[in-house]
Amino acid sequence: MKLVEKIKAHGASNPFYTFEFFPPRTDQGFENLISRISRLSALNPLAISITWGAGGSTKERSLDLAGVTQADGLDTILHLTCTNMEQGMVDDALKAAKDRGIQNILALRGDPPRGEEEWTPVDARFTHGADLVAYIRSLPEYSSQFCIGVAAYPDGHTGQLHDERAEIGLLKAKVDAGADFIVTQLFYDVDGFLQWVGKVREAGITVPIIPGIMPIQTYSSFLRLTKLCGTTVPESVMAALEPIRTDDQLVKDYGVQLAVSMIRRLTTEGKISGVHLCTLNLEKSVQRVLEGLKWTGSSESVHNKLIEEVSAQNELTVTPSSAASSAKHGLANIPVVEGAAFRGEPTNAATWDDFPNGRFGDFKSPAFGSSGPWGGPAIGRTEVMSQCGHPRRLDDLTRIFLDYLHSKILITPFSPAPLSPESLMILPHLERLTQRGWWTVGSQPAVDGKSSSDAVVGWGPRAGYVFQKGFVEFFCAADEVDVIERRTLERGNGWVHWFAGNKDGEFRGNVPQGGRNAVTWGVFPGQEIAQTTIIERESFLSWKDEAFSIWSEWASFYRPQSEERKLLESVRDERWLVSIVHHDYRNPNALWTFLFDETG
Numbered sequence: 001m002k003l004v005e006k007i008k009a010h011g012a013s014n015p016f017y018t019f020e021f022f023p024p025r026t027d028q029g030f031e032n033l034i035s036r037i038s039r040l041s042a043l044n045p046l047a048i049s050i051t052w053g054a055g056g057s058t059k060e061r062s063l064d065l066a067g068v069t070q071a072d073g074l075d076t077i078l079h080l081t082c083t084n085m086e087q088g089m090v091d092d093a094l095k096a097a098k099d100r101g102i103q104n105i106l107a108l109r110g111d112p113p114r115g116e117e118e119w120t121p122v123d124a125r126f127t128h129g130a131d132l133v134a135y136i137r138s139l140p141e142y143s144s145q146f147c148i149g150v151a152a153y154p155d156g157h158t159g160q161l162h163d164e165r166a167e168i169g170l171l172k173a174k175v176d177a178g179a180d181f182i183v184t185q186l187f188y189d190v191d192g193f194l195q196w197v198g199k200v201r202e203a204g205i206t207v208p209i210i211p212g213i214m215p216i217q218t219y220s221s222f223l224r225l226t227k228l229c230g231t232t233v234p235e236s237v238m239a240a241l242e243p244i245r246t247d248d249q250l251v252k253d254y255g256v257q258l259a260v261s262m263i264r265r266l267t268t269e270g271k272i273s274g275v276h277l278c279t280l281n282l283e284k285s286v287q288r289v290l291e292g293l294k295w296t297g298s299s300e301s302v303h304n305k306l307i308e309e310v311s312a313q314n315e316l317t318v319t320p321s322s323a324a325s326s327a328k329h330g331l332a333n334i335p336v337v338e339g340a341a342f343r344g345e346p347t348n349a350a351t352w353d354d355f356p357n358g359r360f361g362d363f364k365s366p367a368f369g370s371s372g373p374w375g376g377p378a379i380g381r382t383e384v385m386s387q388c389g390h391p392r393r394l395d396d397l398t399r400i401f402l403d404y405l406h407s408k409i410l411i412t413p414f415s416p417a418p419l420s421p422e423s424l425m426i427l428p429h430l431e432r433l434t435q436r437g438w439w440t441v442g443s444q445p446a447v448d449g450k451s452s453s454d455a456v457v458g459w460g461p462r463a464g465y466v467f468q469k470g471f472v473e474f475f476c477a478a479d480e481v482d483v484i485e486r487r488t489l490e491r492g493n494g495w496v497h498w499f500a501g502n503k504d505g506e507f508r509g510n511v512p513q514g515g516r517n518a519v520t521w522g523v524f525p526g527q528e529i530a531q532t533t534i535i536e537r538e539s540f541l542s543w544k545d546e547a548f549s550i551w552s553e554w555a556s557f558y559r560p561q562s563e564e565r566k567l568l569e570s571v572r573d574e575r576w577l578v579s580i581v582h583h584d585y586r587n588p589n590a591l592w593t594f595l596f597d598e599t600g
Contacts, residue, residue: 001075001103002103002104003018003047003075003104003147004147004180004181004208005147006046006047007181007274010273010274015263015267015272015273015293016045016046016273016275017045017046017274017275017277017295018046018049018077018210018274018276018277019037019040019049019279019286020048020049020050020212020277020278020279021033021037021049021051021065021279021281022280022281023050023051023062024061024281025542026539028538029281030064030065033281034068036281036283037069037074039283040279040283041072043286043290044296045074046075046274047074047075047076047104048074049077049079049106049183050062050065050069050076050078051079052079052093052108063093066078066097066102067102070100070102071100071101076102077104077105077106077149078097078102078105079106080093080094080105080108080132081108081109094146097146098142102146104146104148105146105147105148106148106149106150107132107133107136107148107149107174107179108129108132108150108151109128109129109151129150129151129170129174130170130173130174130176131177133148133150133177133179136178137177147180147181148178148179148180148181149180149182149183149210150174150175150179150181150182150183151182151183151184151185152184152185152200153167153184153185153230154185154187154189154192154193155229155230155231155232164199168199168200168203168205169203171203171205172203172205175205180208181207181208181209181210182205182207182208182210183210183212183276184209184211184212185212185229186212186213186214186229186278187211187212187231187232188226188232188234188258189232189233190270192232193211193266193270194266194269194270197209197270197272208273209272210274210275210276211266211272212276212278213262213276213278214259214278214280215252215256215258215277215285215286216251216252216255217252217255217280217282217285218251218252218459219241219244219245219246219248219251222241222251222255224416240254240258241254246454246455246458246459247453247458247460247461247462248459248460249461250462252284255285256289260289263275263289263293277289381557383411384411384413384554384557387411388400388409388413390564391568392564394437394571397439397567397571398434398437398439401434401440402431402434405419405423405427405431413550413551413553413554414441414547414550421455421456422445422456425456425457426444426470426592429472429591429592429595433472433474434474438475438476438480438578439476440472440473440474441473441475441577442471442473442579443470443472443473444469444470444471444519444533445457445468446469446585446588446590447466447467447468447585448585448586448588449465450467451465451466452464452466452522452524459522459532460530460532461525461527463525464523464524464525466520466521466522467585468519468520469519469581469582469583469584469585470588470590470592471519471535471581471582471591472579472580472595473577473578473579473580475547475575475576475577476576476578477574477576478502480576481500481576481578484498484578484580485498487594487595491594492510495582495583495584495590495594496510496580496581496583497509497510497511497515497517497583498511498578498580498581499511499540499579500576500579501540501544501576501577502575502576502577503548503551503573507541511536514536515536515537516536517534517536517583518533519533519535519581520532540579543577547577548577551568551569551571551572552569552572554568555569555572580595582594
């Protein structure tokens with residue numbers, strides 16, 4: 001059913017809500033997102049939306065996921081962007097959506113492709129979101145098929161000077177082109193949003209406006225996403241977060257409370273009839289927000305209802321392609337009993353990734369590899385070049401990575417934020433590796449039972465203890481991978497696991513097939529052990545592909561045939577990415593002794 005028809009039928013006295021998900025990077029994450037959506041569907045959202053990577057980069061997974069959810073009775077909004085899209089690609093996407101019974105499209109211009117500072121259309125017919133809306137409306141086979149939504153940016157569009165009047169004019173152009181509803185980017189300034197809504201209505205825009213609400217999950221992700229989206233953060237929010245920033249549970253609790261208070265104001269003072277909840281593929285905070293609003297039953301009652309509806313089932317594996325091609329793999333047939341998706345895992349299916357700290361979450365997690373709402377640009381050309389300059393020799397690259405370690409520069413293409421306090425704990429070792437020409441891009445110190453409230457390494461609820469195995473990642477030459485392999489065989493003594501891969505898909509390592517290295521975990525009162533950082537083959541390969549694409553991106557900042565581009569492309573083509581874990585977390589020097597001790 002079309003969303004605007006459902007909104008009208010729903011009635012203004014009973015607020016509605018929609019959920020947003022993104023297609024996970026891995027097959028396991030896809031499978032487990034299906035289970036997660038099944039649980040959340042018991043909360044009766046009016047619709048769900050599925051994001052779309054720039055240029056169709058997630059086309060198959062987006063269509064597969066949207067096809068499964070639509071087939072199982074969840075009206076689905078499929079995002080579609082102009083970025084890197086030509087007419088034929090748009091036509092293919094529209095046909096695929098129609099074939100799957102999808103009736104709702106969120107038409108977006110999209111962010112610049114990765115590494116591009118300015119947005120440049122590939123097809124001149126798709127320069128603005130309004131062009132995509134008008135094109136869909138111009139096609140007889142699709143004009144009446146789709147209810148079309150468009151995006152709005154109450155705090156301004158990231159990367160642009162904020163000209164509110166001009167942006168509202170662009171929004172009106174999208175509505176005049178045939179848009180039926182508006183979904184906004186996330187925001188936290190309710191006063192500013194309500195003022196913006198008033199101006200939008202004064203401009204003659206009458207279609208439903210659905211505000212985008214993202215409950216805060218962790219302090220670090222909140223800072224990253226608000227920067228990514230150019231979001232205005234009220235001083236009261238930062239003041240509330242500052243004293244609790246090291247306690248993930250308190251941050252999550254505050255995020256729920258803040259979302260509840262925002263939505264209450266929006267639906268009373270602003271007379272907003274519904275909200276769009278960005279889940280980041282996590283579920284607990286969304287449940288708690290709706291409970292706090294008393295818009296649904298408690299999570300326990302919802303869970304009990306789900307338990308009653310499913311009997312014990314054998315383990316079921318669903319890949320994106322099989323899920324889309326077989327009706328029996330729909331939501332109604334996925335086990336939703338907590339723990340069923342992860343037999344033998346120490347935590348249950350609903351909460352095991354509640355604290356997604358660091359890049360290496362569990363590759364099984366639906367939230368693995370989250371990049372934020374509606375995608376988002378990476379570090380821009382100007383920022384990278386101002387910090388990293390013009391590298392022309394390998395020594396220049398070594399200097400850049402050392403300058404980052406010494407905080408002389410604040411970012412690199414691989415590290416979008418300044419060096420963390422945690423890295424300072426092992427700074428001499430990182431310096432020594434980098435001086436060797438092994439450019440470090442990820443690491444953590446070994447930690448044996450530090451307080452979870454520790455300002456540097458703590459995470460999760462208070463009154464707990466956190467543990468870490470030491471690991472380090474770096475780029476090195478191919479012959480140096482041989483050195484690492486020999487050293488592991490001769491001196492590893494079973495304590496060391498490593499992975500290595502290059503751009504061309506060659507892979508080496510000593511982790512057993514299916515082996516999984518939990519390198520960060522926490523023990524907290526009244527709950528099971530939480531494992532927030534896991535390194536295994538799937539997650540490493542996913543990161544490896546991204547890491548080498550960053551070298552390509554960096555190279556593209558310089559003109560063809562320049563010394564800078566030649567250097568960066570040669571590094572991309574010749575170097576290997578290596579990840580090493582030492583399992584003796586009780587010895588803070590174990591990893592570094594293994595790497596540097598020449599005597600054995």
